[in-house]
Amino acid sequence: MQPKSNIVHLPVYQPGKPVEDVKRELGLSEVIKLASNENPFGCSERAKEAVIYEISNNASIYPDGASVELTKKLADQLGVSTDSIIFGCGSDEVILMLTRAYLVPGDETIMADQTFSVYKHNAEVENARVIEVPLTDGKHDLPAMLSHVTDRTKLIWVCNPNNPTGTIVTKDEVDAFMKQVPSHVLVVLDEAYVEYVTDEAFPNGIELLSQYKNLIVLRTFSKIFGLASLRIGYGVGHPDVVRSINQVREPFNTSRVAQAAASAALDDAAFLNECRDRNTEGLNYLREQFERLGLHYFDAHGNFIMFDTKLPSGDVFNALLRKGIISRSGWGKYPTYIRITVGSREQNEKFIAALEQVLQEAAVLG
Ligand SMILES: Cc1ncc(COP(=O)(O)O)c(C=O)c1O
The missing domain is CATH 3.40.640.10 (Type I PLP-dependent aspartate aminotransferase-like (Major domain))
Incomplete structure (x- = not known):
């Protein structure tokens, strides 16, 4: 059997890690997934x-x-x-x-x-x-x-x-x-x-x-x-x-x-408007925090934001994972950047607290 020659090199799509897998693998009781730009407020x-x-x-x-x-x-x-x-x-x-x-x-x-x-x-x-x-x-x-x-x-x-x-x-x-x-x-x-x-x-x-x-x-x-x-x-x-x-x-x-x-x-415009408003608040909060931490970020307009960790992003991804935050790394053009979905207020605060710890630990080890 021989598949089409132009597909043999193709990677299988790697989605954001599921919460259940991370909980089981790392023995964590709480895991926040901010990897796939999903709506943290569910649906209508x-x-x-x-x-x-x-x-x-x-x-x-x-x-x-x-x-x-x-x-x-x-x-x-x-x-x-x-x-x-x-x-x-x-x-x-x-x-x-x-x-x-x-x-x-x-x-x-x-x-x-x-x-x-x-x-x-x-x-x-x-x-x-x-x-x-x-x-x-x-x-x-x-x-x-x-x-x-x-x-x-x-x-x-x-x-x-x-x-x-x-x-x-x-x-x-x-x-x-x-x-x-x-x-x-x-x-x-x-x-x-x-x-x-x-x-x-x-x-x-x-x-x-x-x-x-x-x-x-x-x-x-x-x-x-x-x-x-x-x-x-x-x-x-x-x-x-x-x-x-x-x-x-x-x-x-x-x-x-x-x-x-x-x-x-x-039919549920109210749900949409509320999600947009909460997302705008979340984006503003994350921008402020990246500025406080001196981290460059791209001008974000969706429900996610990409920022420069100034470290190999795979290391930061793994360190965040051990603290129960699933982010997204592996951007070929931007090897030190992580993309994070805007979560609820509580999720965003937990993410920033985890990120600060990760960056401090890296500074101490570095
Ligand atoms: C830019 C963009 N287009 C399309 C999609 C696909 O979305 P879906 O297939 O869930 O409608 C995504 C999902 O992340 C996306 O980010």
């Missing part, structure tokens, strides 16, 4: 009720593969037509479907050199040529990305805010960029964290869609909506693009439970 009560109803009444029935009801509701909220929306098993799956629909071996795809790893992974599965353009100050360099466009370029990925750095590109920057991207190139604007952003210069990708046919915006119910385990995200783009993605979609790629929870979550 309305979504929970919808889940219970679906499980109790409809678990034996296949879902509506086209998510018709959910599509209608979302189209209404976003002010777009129903044929411009595609749902996926998380926005991860929309990324997978995009690469499946658009990339053939030898095609080129452009992305930042430190961004969401799922873009590169899927492009490599399709044997496309990945062009990685350096972030500057943790931020996408859109003019540099543009300069790499050729006749073979099919997809450009812009993660806004960027995971892991949390930086944004502004509306003016995206506009100037989109005006110059040739029409044979599809731009993927990944807005997984859009609902957290409060900066007025931030573009709302949906509003740009009427101007640019070669743009698709990705969003998810995994982050501020707090439904990561149910796996549902979506893309919004020109109906022709959405149709191409639909042609490669699995018949029942989102579950009834996920669709029902997402629909109920869309």
Whole structure:
């Protein structure tokens, strides 16, 4: 048996460590996971009720593969037509479907050199040529990305805010960029964290869609909506693009439970607003603390922040783990940086206390 030669070198995706594993391995009773940009406040009560109803009444029935009801509701909220929306098993799956629909071996795809790893992974599965353009100050360099466009370029990925750095590109920057991207190139604007952003210069990708046919915006119910385990995200783009993605979609790629929870979550604006406010407070607190500790951090706009520990980040990761904090390290371009999800007030304070101890211990040992 011989798998495709272009996948044999691919790493298996390493998710943030589960809390249960860390408790068992390290004999800890309390562990705080700040590794996967999940919502520390859970999800809307309305979504929970919808889940219970679906499980109790409809678990034996296949879902509506086209998510018709959910599509209608979302189209209404976003002010777009129903044929411009595609749902996926998380926005991860929309990324997978995009690469499946658009990339053939030898095609080129452009992305930042430190961004969401799922873009590169899927492009490599399709044997496309990945062009990685350096972030500057943790931020996408859109003019540099543009300069790499050729006749073979099919997809450009812009993660806004960027995971892991949390930086944004502004509306003016995206506009100037989109005006110059040739029409044979599809731009993927990944807005997984859009609902957290409060900066007025931030573009709302949906509003740009009427101007640019070669743009698709990705969003998810995994982050501020707090439904990561149910796996549902979506893309919004020109109906022709959405149709191409639909042609490669699995018949029942989102579950009834996920669709029902997402629909109920869309009705709970109060939950969303509260999560955004608490996240903004948390970000402000973490920024203040990094400044007090003299640690550089990137200008964060999502529900996570990346900072420079000034030490090999794997060592800091392990030391934090022993104190019951799961963070995220291993960023090739930034070997001394750690990304941390904004938690509840209590979690953020515990994280800072643990970090201070780790840095003091390192100073004593160093
Ligand atoms: C930038 C970005 N895009 C997409 C995703 C995928 O989210 P999901 O598949 O849970 O919708 C994530 C998850 O961390 C992300 O950070």
